Amino acid sequence: MSIVRALRAVFAVVVPLLLIGLTTPAQAADWPTPVRVVNRVTTSEPVVFITLDDGWNHDPAAQNLLLDRRVPASLFLLPGAYSYDAGYFHTLLDHGPARVENHTVDHPNLTTMDAAGQRGQLCAAREKALAEFGQEPRLARPPYGAYNDTTRVVARACGAKALVTWTYDFTTWSGVTPPTPALKSGDIVLLHFNETVAVDLARALAAADAAGLRPAPLRDYIPD
Numbered sequence: 001m002s003i004v005r006a007l008r009a010v011f012a013v014v015v016p017l018l019l020i021g022l023t024t025p026a027q028a029a030d031w032p033t034p035v036r037v038v039n040r041v042t043t044s045e046p047v048v049f050i051t052l053d054d055g056w057n058h059d060p061a062a063q064n065l066l067l068d069r070r071v072p073a074s075l076f077l078l079p080g081a082y083s084y085d086a087g088y089f090h091t092l093l094d095h096g097p098a099r100v101e102n103h104t105v106d107h108p109n110l111t112t113m114d115a116a117g118q119r120g121q122l123c124a125a126r127e128k129a130l131a132e133f134g135q136e137p138r139l140a141r142p143p144y145g146a147y148n149d150t151t152r153v154v155a156r157a158c159g160a161k162a163l164v165t166w167t168y169d170f171t172t173w174s175g176v177t178p179p180t181p182a183l184k185s186g187d188i189v190l191l192h193f194n195e196t197v198a199v200d201l202a203r204a205l206a207a208a209d210a211a212g213l214r215p216a217p218l219r220d221y222i223p224d
């Protein structure tokens with residue numbers, strides 16, 4: 001067999017295998033089931049869910065608050081934001097009930113990317129979190145809350161059981177603190193590790209207290 005013919009034979013097998021992850025459900029029987037998208041949890045329990053994104057600011061006051069209150073926060077961390085100071089998050093994950101979740105590698109708008117691009121972002125972020133913290137992310141938060149049908153399928157392929165957005169953003173952006181809503185059971189609170197994270201987190205915990213709600217681990221309230 002000539003080299004050209006041998007290569008053709010290899011490509012005839014390999015190329016369809018590569019494409020199988022990029023086709024539509026009608027074309028591939030093993031296409032993963034799209035994950036659900038969750039912006040709040042339906043529950044009768046008096047619980048609220050605290051989530052913190054990105055991870056650029058490593059404020060000791062926020063770390064203390066999370067540990068002292070034993071907040072089972074979901075941390076949607078970017079690898080670039082923990083690679084230079086992973087200890088901050090190791091302390092949170094090893095000494096408290098917080099869990100690391102998936103927020104992609106580079107924080108792109110996933111809806112601008114094809115399936116392979118989205119898969120590269122979500123699967124690589126999962127692997128990096130696993131390698132650094134020994135914990136597997138089970139939830140994925142698309143940057144900017146932007147996702148499409150492809151994202152829901154790719155998230156499943158990359159180990160997530162849900163795409164999580166949020167009910168209320170408590171983040172102070174550019175010095176502007178949003179009005180504090182009356183929280184209800186099942187609400188998902190969005191915060192960011194920015195320069196006001198400790199104050200924003202304290203405000204969110206106070207709002208939960210005022211509503212008689214306790215912070216609970218989000219991944220435990222979302223079925224597989």
Ligand SMILES: [Zn+2]
Binds near residue numbers: 053103144
């Ligand atoms: Zn983000």
